Amino acid sequence: MQVSSLQRYPPNTLLISEGERPDFLHVLIEGCVELFASHNGRHTTIDIVKASTFIFAAVILDQPYLKSARTLLESRILLLPAKDVRAIFYEDPDFAFAAIAEISKCYRDLVKLLKDQKLRSTSERLANWLLRNYSKHGDDLVVALEFEKKTLSSLLGTTPENLSRALGQLAAAGVVTSGRTIRITDKEALVAFASPSRLIDGTIG
């Protein structure tokens, strides 16, 4: 693809607005992007992605975006002209198969988000999110937030105030919060509280 371009964006850059027609397929090479939507003065974060395509379906169908997108961190993004993506999709079976695998994965991730939202309380969503996002620092299990708590609260489908309170609740399960660093001191207890499920929290595969 000759006319594709690799762009670098600072944090908090609006990349896409819902309702627009897709001109490019965005491939996030490095960084972090929030997908969100607004309606009637309300706002919600749909997903936060770190390395993947986003809003592939709108490009394939040549339909208006249903979500907006903004960078949360400085990000490098490959822009592929939507027209070319659709053309190559027709010509190259390998690309077609890769595309459908990617969209199918996105679909399944979205089913999981909807199940998470409809089947769990706020603090359960938070507990499971922590279990999906911690990393090991020596013996410690730590979640180092790369974005504002406000954004996390919107992703979890609640408010910053309630996120604070939920973190307070989880202290009873050994979750210690200080600023953007959240420490899981008793994974067993947190798992017992969260009861994660492969069919909601599992990564594909």
Add this chain to the structure above:
Amino acid sequence: MQVSSLQRYPPNTLLISEGERPDFLHVLIEGCVELFASHNGRHTTIDIVKASTFIFAAVILDQPYLKSARTLLESRILLLPAKDVRAIFYEDPDFAFAAIAEISKCYRDLVKLLKDQKLRSTSERLANWLLRNYSKHGDDLVVALEFEKKTLSSLLGTTPENLSRALGQLAAAGVVTSGRTIRITDKEALVAFASPSRLIDGTIG
């Protein structure tokens, strides 16, 4: 596809259980199917479909179903062996393109469901659902429920009790309920209350 088969199922037949491996792609020819999920004793309806494939993504990726499925009405369903679907997908570019269009559409419908869930209150979801599902009977706009209100309440992400109360609220906007027949007597008022959006309620296209 020689080994495909067209089956007829009575209402309330479990077709698929979440967690199972997909053996077949299901194509709903006629009838009505509920897609739902359970977790920790809770239950939620993800979607209700009338004529389409369902759970295509699991078949393509050969991954466990994330949703269960049951018939709500007597239904005719075409069963295509999952293996064959994947094989044909590789061989036939037209099929591949149809498949990706189908999954992309499903993806977008799911984004709309998630936005509906996160950006609206229960009575707003109900109002918009009515506006998406009524049909004209002479001068009247009528929603004739084909399934239990319990199922609708689960689809809307609430309880039967709260669905009752929400229908009560909407009486102020001219919504008249009697049994499974819901009449919209003042569409303007209902639209004003619901504020539907193309980016949440729109059918594709």
Add this chain to the structure above:
DNA sequence: GACGTCGATTGATATTTATAAAACGATGAA
């Protein structure tokens, strides 16, 4: 026609979640 069943509704109450306002705390500028 009387009875039993089951879904739907209603009323009372509890829980969860949101909102509004104030206080806190880190950060950056003057």
Add this chain to the structure above:
DNA sequence: TTCATCGTTTTATAAATATCAATCGACGTC
């Protein structure tokens, strides 16, 4: 350093939603 800003937390209160129990009403059976 001092001040202002902004995200976060806390407190208080309100609204939305869920739960529990009881009742209603349609339907089918005996």
